[in-house]
Amino acid sequence: GHNPSIIVWDISTNQIISELKGHKYGISCISFSPNNKYLASIGYQHDGNLFIWDWKLQSVISANKITSKVYSISFSEDS
Secondary structure, rough: OOEEEEEEOOOOOOEEEEEEOOOOOEEEEEEEEEEEEEEEEEEEOOEEEEEEEEOOOEEEEEEEOOOOOOOOOOOOOOO
């Protein structure tokens, strides 16, 4: 939907621990880094944004525009 959020919650307590807002038209995929410090998100085609988040601080640490349709995203475990 319009102005979506990524919500990270603690499943043991059902408490929301982070809400990430920045995409405009939906989110197609997300991935946590192997150390769980970062989260990558890609917006739908009309959004066109790739964000790398420090999800605990709820801040974007890197962003880039994308023009191709992306079906999945992941971090490399070997840097």
